[in-house]
Amino acid sequence: MTTSDKEFKVNKTEQEWKEILTPEEFNVLFKHGTERAGTSPLDKEYGEGIYECAACGIPLFTSETKYNSGTGWPSFYKPIENAIETSVDRSLFMTRTEVHCSCCGGHLGHVFGDGPKPTGQRYCMNGVSLKFQPKGDK
Template identity: 80%
Template sequence: MTASKKEFEVQKTDREWQETLTPEQFRVLRKHGTERAGTSPLDKNYDKGTFVCAGCGQPLFTSDTKFNSGTGWPSFYAPIEDAVETTVDRSLFMTRTEVHCSRCGGHLGHVFNDGPKPTGQRYCMNGVSLEFEPKQAES
């Protein structure tokens, strides 16, 4: 299963992805899985910095847009411009909007229209799809 028909900048075979990702990262990012709610330490991480794609390192979200949704998954009200793309996900007998990395196509999670202002959106992301890069202290 692929995120879309688009050619992504970062292209790897399943074997190549498996060599660089943990089994759980591979299941979520490449096979559209979902981690269990409440299992990611990134859900409660409110340090200043940037959340990047665990597959390719592309910056996706800043800590400025992170909020506590109470869902058990890291949530943001807006991505970094052009960092993510969406597709329609009709699995699990419902229609949702899937979010994936615009650089490698990795599955990140879903976006819902029940988030806070200013966007009203909740980008509900799998923590295993993300890595956190803390903001460097200014000297």
Template identity: 70%
Template sequence: MDKRYFLEASVVIVGTVLLSRYINWGSEEMTTSNSRFEISKPEEEWRSVLTPEQFRVLRKHGTEPAHTSPLDKQYDEGTYYCAACEQPLFTSNSKFNSGTGWPSFFKPIEGAIATTVDKSHFMTRTEVHCSRCGSHLGHVFDDGPAPTGERYCMNGVSLKFVPA
């Protein structure tokens, strides 16, 4: 083994160790049982009531591709509910076009969401969950419009829109 190979291998190993805290593929303090939420179901039951895409996003913390949800361009008056438990999450009054390709809101309905720290994909973000069933909805960022300055960037498959 030559010196150059040894140095390259050492850099890869040290880099992996230093970055490993950001590679956890999920969120801190979230468990698959979600026993701390009002609505708790076994995985098999969630699979039976959700589509495969909804299950992947809501229960496995997935993300739908940008610009694929019809709710991104939905601007009628109404309420957006959790697709898993039907808790009201956002009103159309707080929706705006963020240009990101996902439905975006600047304010949730009070008490409707819970958050955790998400350190997946080599970054730290605030993950948004339904406060009633713990389902993954998306993330919140601090680059939204007034009055809150927040952008709740939600997966469309995690929401159900009911017109007013």
């Protein structure tokens, strides 16, 4: 199962994903759902560490690039190199840039051009699509 015609490094069937993810994680990551703003505890997480893909576990963002965007979703100004891929999302009667995990293709959120310096980008991520690993863990 993929978000496009691309083969990803981690590629599972819908049933295999459903066996390892919660229903909400599966809906967001593989059905392009969105969690309600303000519902993720990761929005207010500011400890040092790494934010990983909830589906496959690859590192996506570091705590150094996280900031409070005021949107109610965890936001970052820069992903870890080669961690994400993007595609055009024309749902909801608008065109947005959708962000996917480069390893499994899971939907993470969207990126917008209204973020802080130095990149000017706001990677607005669904907290349910992420797992936080505090520095020193693992």
